[in-house]
Amino acid sequence: MLKLIAFFAAFLLTACTTPKDFRPYWQDYDECAVIHKKFENMVNCAKQKRLDSCENGVCSGTRGNAFMAYSDSLVSSVKTGKLN
Numbered sequence: 461m462l463k464l465i466a467f468f469a470a471f472l473l474t475a476c477t478t479p480k481d482f483r484p485y486w487q488d489y490d491e492c493a494v495i496h497k498k499f500e501n502m503v504n505c506a507k508q509k510r511l512d513s514c515e516n517g518v519c520s521g522t523r524g525n526a527f528m529a530y531s532d533s534l535v536s537s538v539k540t541g542k543l544n
Contacts, residue, residue, distance in 0.1 A: 483513065485524035489531070499538065503531045 492505035507528055513519060537543040 483518060485510075485521075485527050488513070489527075500535050503535050506531070 488506040488509040489502065492502045492509065496502040496505055510519075510524060510528060534543065
């Protein structure tokens with residue numbers, strides 16, 4: 461019974477602390493991948509969508525920053541011929 465109470469308490473705390481307008485950091489990339497077939501265009505689309513969201517106060521934090529930097533790095537590596 462105590463485990464059940466602890467589970468529901470943790471669930472309620474999590475539900476109360478997660479913003480209603482929270483977006484996973486990969487969601488913009490998934491949406492842009494449907495629109496753009498070229499990787500570079502998809503990354504640019506997602507980056508712009510994420511930056512627009514951050515300006516409106518809905519940012520996905522450090523994981524989103526790291527994923528955006530990684531995506532930019534991949535685009536740069538493709539452009540310079542390090543990856544194909």
